[in-house]
Amino acid sequence: MLISGCKGDFLDIPLEGQTEAPEFFQTQDDALKAVSAIYTFLRSWDNSAFPYQYLFGVPADDVEKGSNPGDASFINAYNNFTFTESDDGVNGYWNGQWQAIGRTNQVITNVPNINMDATLKNRLVAESKMLRAYFYFNLVRIYGGVPIFDGLQENYNIPRNTVEEVYAFIAKDLTEAADVLPQTYSAADLGRVTKGGALGLLSKVYLYQKNWQKAYDVSNQVIALGYSLDPDFNHLFRVAGEFGTESVFEVNCDxxxxxxxxxxxxxxxxxxxxxxxxxxxxxxxxxxxxxxxxxxxxxxxxxxxxxxxxxxxxxxxxxxxxxxxxxxxxxxxxxxxxCGYGSVQNIRILRFAEILLINAEAANELGNSAVAETQLNKVRKRANLGNTTATTQPTLRTAIWKERRVELAMEGDRFVDLVRTGQAATALASLGFQAGKNELFPIPLLAINQSNGVLTQNPGY
Amino acid sequence: MDQIESDHVRYPDKLDPYKNRIESQFGRINYDYAGKYLINASVRRDGATGFSSDDRYRIFPAVSAGWVISKESFMKDQDLFSFLKLRGSWGRLGNPNVTRAYTLATTVFNDGAYFGGVGFPAETITEVIDPTIGWETTEGTDFGLEIGFLRNKLKIEATLFNKLSNDVVYRINQPVVSGASNASSFITNAYSFRNKGFEGAVNYDGRLGNALKFGVYANITTLNNKITEVYGGSFNEPGPFLFGNTIVRLQLGQPVGSYYGYKVAGIFQNQAEVDAAPTQNGKTVGGFKFADLDDNGLIDNRDKTFLGSPVPKFTYGFGFNLAYYSLDFGIDFQGVQGNEIYNYNREQRFGNESWDLDMYNKRWHGAGTSNTNAMITNNQAIIVPNSFYVEDGSYFRIRNVVMGYTLPQRTLQSLGIQKIRFYLGAQNPLTTFKYNGFSPEILNSDRVQMGVDNNIYPLSATYTLGVNVIF
Known part of the structure; x- marks a missing residue:
């Protein structure tokens, strides 16, 4: 019988030419890079080009496939509500959002352990929480309740949380982020998420939950931060108007x-x-x-x-x-x-005009039609329109919804707004929308299979 | 002591950062008492870079014992058995040839992020790993009987075996919600399975008169393969993917590599049939009509079922050889029975590549033309895993045939040559099978997709004409 005389580390061979994961998340530089990895996703194909449009664009009555009729005709399935749980688009968007959430959780779990500038560390974690909330907000509006992962997990195969639980998780992230995030950055950090961005998104989250009081209070907090409408609606969307006075959450592209x-x-x-x-x-x-x-x-x-x-x-x-x-x-x-046409165009995710409309909608639901009219009229004035003629709660409600449609047109809000406000079944009936089914998109079949059935499908799919 | 360093190549075109090393120690004892009692015991300790440091070294013992009953004194007076032996063995082994998967590298995003119009580098961890990945082992037990009759002219061997393969290292699907970029290739101890069976062999060497010598043999192996454990508890569906659909499902109680998909109930002959059928994604005239197994009017994932497995019920071989004066002749037959092949070639080429002649000839091309083969189309709703692609993989083959003529010795001696033999031989000259592919012998090296015919190159037939000269 032979006795081993070998050193124990004979089998430990470092990776060549790459950073081993355990060696990462050691320095401030690592933390900054890992947060950048989240931001880079914001302008990705999944989050800003095709898959995003399948779900937030084409299903609405404001957007259609375009191009020429034969090109990418599969997209019509989203216009006509004939997509299935096996559809690549549903799957692509789902995968992308989870990858992004994974990146936020890498930061949220690992960065607190790094020995680095404490202020910067807190800010980076807060940025990641705000972005995690944004991705979950996308998921919950498109797919309904989804599994909540607060940090990296040992086991990812867990059942879906309820819509309410997901919204509570989002609100918690945004509240915590808003407590830490600065309202302004130096020019070199322009494009990082701000306190106003976190609060603005939070007011929108409350709007979706029909929590009018909180939507009203939080949108008031945002208004108090000093934003103002860009007086020029054309300038607002041009490169020269980027990060202007109206910018609440905007992705820097270049x-x-x-x-x-x-x-x-x-x-x-x-x-x-x-x-x-x-x-x-x-x-x-x-x-x-x-x-x-x-x-x-x-x-x-x-x-x-x-x-x-x-x-x-x-x-x-x-x-x-x-x-x-x-x-x-x-x-x-x-x-x-x-880098291709329009590569320098920033992506406006949240504008102050919408904050005003959130404030107006919440105020109206709370019975404060005076505030509702005032905010609504600010948005109308910039569009060169006279004051609204609506004065009662129901007419103002309709007027605000309509204002959202034209103010935020082509910006990814129309379909989810129709579902949120209960108008989808009538507004989209001619396109094939089925009430009780198409309010949500199907969880991708692949994801359900991979979960061994732990994930369940949405009704009707 | 034996140390081996192997440079395991994972990315053929790139530097492989994942080097593997194996380290082993080995010891063995043999015991033989008068040729009657035989014991062989061995133990080895293996270590491999491929496993996490929590489970890097394992000790693998093995023991075998034999009892040659025919050498016992109480057997002296019988002449039925010329040889009789009982044997049994048990052993454990580890498989160190696994992809190193407990360490991972970070991912660098080349596009980075922009802040204030200036690019900022981005890097993070995007993969999930199994930090506790451990040894894949096999544990085998067998019992056998060896009998010789008629002065060992007739030999019979019979063995029962039971082999457990535990914690097989394989890439499987991890929930996509983990956000991992390697969610479909998460390498872990994925499943365990059992192979149980019987091996029998008979061999007879005889003579007819002085001139004709002959030998005949036959053997058979039966197989019963069953998954005993799988990551996730009940099943997992690893690749390959075609348009997002998997073909193989690893499920408790099923053979490894079993195909899982829809059952074809026929071909839609006309629009009325399409309209009357249950809701089915992409259903169309000329396309597959799938069976609604749960009878709920909707063809979906719940209508998928097991369609067959690549594990044969049994394999067999037989043959004989003759020598008559200077002429000799030998032939070996071999066969495999009861396995199924997944004709992935047909599936992935359904739309716009090349089709085999049978597929073209039998295709649906109008009402009443076929109720088994669909039309040729690139409709991806039609090209989903289903029973049409699952085919009988049984075959019977002439593995080897040879004829020889040896020149009489006395004519050679004067030349200083001991022997000259002319021969004519053929390897694999004939294989009979029903499978619609090049070859029923798939030899897919992937241990889960072993029955999936994905561009498998056929086995060649070899014909030889030769001379053996011995000086």
């Missing part, structure tokens, strides 16, 4: 060597002139604007028009439609095509 761009604007850009021409305004949206509303022609970019910036809009594909989303329009003069 095109710098080695860092790439975003396809958010490219997929929507005028077909074969600027971009791919997908996710275009419908005639239903076109007719939703009141006469004299300046937002109409600043939201819809038309074939043949010449923009204020001097670009003549001539599509390069005769089979394409004649209307595109103007809010993502990047004039030729400021475009940097190195």
């Amino acid at each position: 095109c710098k060597p080695g860092f790439g761009g975003s396809q958010y604007a490219e997929v929507q850009g005028v077909r074969n002139l600027f971009g791919w021409g997908f996710f275009v305004p419908t005639t239903s949206l076109e007719s939703a604007f009141e006469a004299g509303d300046i937002r109409k022609e600043l939201t819809i970019l038309r074939q043949g028009e010449t923009t204020l910036e001097g670009d003549l809009i001539q599509k390069g594909d005769p089979l394409a439609g004649d209307m595109w989303n103007q809010k993502i329009y990047v004039p030729k003069s400021v475009n940097n095509n190195t």
Whole structure:
């Protein structure tokens, strides 16, 4: 019998040419990089281009597939509510959001143990909590209750939490984040989430929960932070208007060597002139604007028009439609095509105009129609419209909903707003929406299979 | 002492950061008492980089014993058995050839984040690992009987075996909600299974007169394969994926590699049939009609079922050889019975690549043309795992046939040559099978997808004409 004389570490071989995971999350630099890994997801394909549009865009009555009829025709399944639990789009969005939540949890679990500047450490954890809340808010609106993972887990195969539990978790994250996050950053940190961003998102979360008092109180907190509407609705959406007075939560996009761009604007850009021409305004949206509303022609970019910036809009594909989303329009003069059309266009996730409308809606539901009218009229005034004629609670409610539609058009709110306000069944019936089913999208079949049935499907799928 | 360092290649085109080493010590004792009682015991200690430090070294013992009854004095007076032996063995072994998966690297995101219009590098951990991944082991027990009759001209061997493969290291699906980028290739101790069976062999060497010598043999092995443990408790569906659908399900009580999918109930012949059928994703005239197993009017995941397994019921072989003066002849037959092959080639090429002739000829191309084969289409709703792709994998083969002629010795002696033999041989000249692929012998090295025919190259037939010369 032989006795081993070997050293115990003979079998320990370090990885070559890569950072071993246990060696990461040791320094301040690691913490900063790990938080950047969350931000980079905000402008990813899943979160800002196709999958996002399948769920937040196309199902609404304001957006349709666009491009030319034959291109990516599978997207029509989202317009007509014929998608299934096996559909790639449902699956892609789901996977992406969970990857993003995984990145937030890496920071939330690991960064507190790093020996580094305490203020920065707290801020980075708070940024991650705000972003985790944002991803969960996306998931809960699209899929309903989902499993809650507060930090990294040993076991991820757990049943879905309820919608209420998920909202409570989101609210907790946002409240904790708002306590720590600064309201402003130096120019070098512009694009990091702020206190106002966390509170703004929180007021929207309360709106979805119909917790009117809290939605009202928190939106008032946001208003008190000193935001104001950009007086120029065109400037608001141009590169020059980025991080302006109205910006509450905005993703910084650019095109710098080695860092790439975003396809958010490219997929929507005028077909074969600027971009791919997908996710275009419908005639239903076109007719939703009141006469004299300046937002109409600043939201819809038309074939043949010449923009204020001097670009003549001539599509390069005769089979394409004649209307595109103007809010993502990047004039030729400021475009940097190195990373694709529109790669420099920031993604506006939350604007102060919406905070005013949240405040108005909550106030109206609380019976405070005076405040509701005041806030609503601020938004209307910027659009060159007169004061609302609505005065009663029900008429104001409808007026605010309608204002949300035209103010936030093409910004990913219409479908979830219709579901939230109970209008989806009537507004979307002609598109194929089935009440009791299509308020939520199916949990992807793959996810259900992989869970060995621990995850359950939404009703009707 | 034996130390082996192997550079295990995982990414053929890149530097492999995951090196593996194996370290072993080994000891053995043999005991033989008068050729009657035989005992062999061994023990080895193995360590491998592939396992977490919690379970890096294991000790693997093995013992076997034999009793040659025919050598006992009480057997002296009988002449029925010329040889009789009872034997049994038990042993444990570890498999160190696993992918190193308990350590992982961080992921660097090349696109980084922008703050204030300036790029900032991004890096984090995106994978999940099993930090406690441990040894994959096998534990085998067998009992056997060896009998020789007629001065060992007739030999019979029979063995019962029971082999447990425990904690097999394999990549499986981890819940996607973990956010892990390797959610579909999470490497862990994924499953355990049992292989039970019987092995029998008969061999007879005889002579007819002085000139004709002959030998015949036959053997058979039966197999009963069953999963005894699986990650997640009851089942897991690892790849391969085709349009998001998995083919194989590992489930307790089922054979390893069993196919899981829809049962084809026919082909939709016309629109009326389509309209009358249960709700089914992408149902169309000329497409597969799936069986609604739970009878709820909806074809979904709950209608999937086990469609077959790659594990044969039994394998067998037989053959004979003859020598008549200077001529010799030998032939070996071999066969496999009762396994199923998943014709993934057909599935993935359904739409727009090449099809085999049988698939083309039998395709549905109008009402009444086929109720088994669908039309050729690239409709991904049709191309989902189903019973159409599961085929009988049984085969029977002439493994080897050889004929020889040896020149008479006396003509050679003067040349200083001992022997010259001319021969004509064929390997695998004939295989009979029903399977619609190149070869029923799949030889897929993946231990779960072993029955999935994914571009398997056929076995070649070899014909030889040769001369043996011995000086």
